[in-house]
Amino acid sequence: MSTGDASTAGASWRRWLLRLSPGRAAALACLAAAPLAAGLAAVVLTLAHVPLVHWPWPLAGAALPAVLVAPSAARLLLRLLHEVHDAYAEAERLALTDPLTGAHSRRQFYLFAEAELARSRRAQVPLSVLVIDVDGLRRINDSRGHDAGDQALQAVAAACRRDLRDYDTLARHGGDSFAVLLPQTGTDTAVTIGERVRTAVAALPPVSVTVGVATAPPGSDLSVDALMALAEEALARAQHAGGNRVLT
Numbered sequence: 719m720s721t722g723d724a725s726t727a728g729a730s731w732r733r734w735l736l737r738l739s740p741g742r743a744a745a746l747a748c749l750a751a752a753p754l755a756a757g758l759a760a761v762v763l764t765l766a767h768v769p770l771v772h773w774p775w776p777l778a779g780a781a782l783p784a785v786l787v788a789p790s791a792a793r794l795l796l797r798l799l800h801e802v803h804d805a806y807a808e809a810e811r812l813a814l815t816d817p818l819t820g821a822h823s824r825r826q827f828y829l830f831a832e833a834e835l836a837r838s839r840r841a842q843v844p845l846s847v848l849v850i851d852v853d854g855l856r857r858i859n860d861s862r863g864h865d866a867g868d869q870a871l872q873a874v875a876a877a878c879r880r881d882l883r884d885y886d887t888l889a890r891h892g893g894d895s896f897a898v899l900l901p902q903t904g905t906d907t908a909v910t911i912g913e914r915v916r917t918a919v920a921a922l923p924p925v926s927v928t929v930g931v932a933t934a935p936p937g938s939d940l941s942v943d944a945l946m947a948l949a950e951e952a953l954a955r956a957q958h959a960g961g962n963r964v965l966t
Contacts, residue, residue, distance in 0.1 A: 816890035818868055819875035827889030827897055831942045834887075834901050835934060846908035846933040848898040849949040850878070850915065853926045853961045855894040870925045877918040882911065897946070905933040905966055912964040926962040928953060933966075 814826045822830070831847070838845040852874055859867040871894070878888050878896060891897035898915075900908050912929040919927045930953025934940045940948075956965040 819872055819890055819896075821875050821878075821896060822887060822889040824889060824891055824897075827887060827891070827899065828942060830887050830889075831899055831945075834899060835940075835942055835945070838901065838934065839937065839939075841902075842936040843902045844904045844933055844935050845945075846900040846903040846905065846931060847945055847949050848896075848900065848908065848912050848915070849891060849930045849946070849953045850874070850896040850898065850912075851928045851930075851953055851957065851961075852894045852896075853928055854924070858924065873922050873925060874919055874927060877922065878915050881914045881918050886911075897949075903933075904935075905931065908933060909964055909966060916962065916964055920962065928956045928961040929964040930954070930956055931964060931966040 814823050815821070816823055835845055852870060855867055855870060858870055875888065875890075875896065878898065882888060882898060883900075885901055887899035889897045889899075898911075900911060903911070908931045912931050916927055916929055919925055930949040930951070932945050932948035932952060934945050952965045956963050959965070
């Protein structure tokens, strides 16, 4: 069996076990425990050259405790399996989502961007990105505390969601920045969306944002990293010009 086949089989077994109720797991454990314990006892008796006539009591002595212990052991193992599964699911969620703002993680953003960039090349449509920096977040943290800074980030994320389209992707890009993936969007529309976000955030004093915009035109061979670098360069120019503005 190949590694891939073994992994698939293991995943199937885990799914089957997770669907078991504690009662059913206990019943199955009882059914399996007696023959397993008796089988092991038979092996020991055979190796010890014990005559068959003396086997019944040792076999019963091995099987009975196993049957008595099996239900509790099965329930415990099932509970542990569920706890491990839940912990793994939570770790996966945290890897894909920023816990503070609810936006996608940087890792998830790049996965989406790679897929969307490939799709835009095939369809010969543009793809744009925004890099949104929260102006003066360090000042807010220093003067009003990190709770106020966290609230500012949450407010910016909420404002972005209200002004983005359903198929746009918002992600936490860094400590004080967000990134937005805009499928099938040219530069002019991307700037309009960026300006809409900037205006919405400006209504939430003392917070403002500066936005860098970059576009991969139809058929472009730009990589995601190169596209993001262009947006970062536009952001740097906007910040150098005073911030609270949108530049390409």
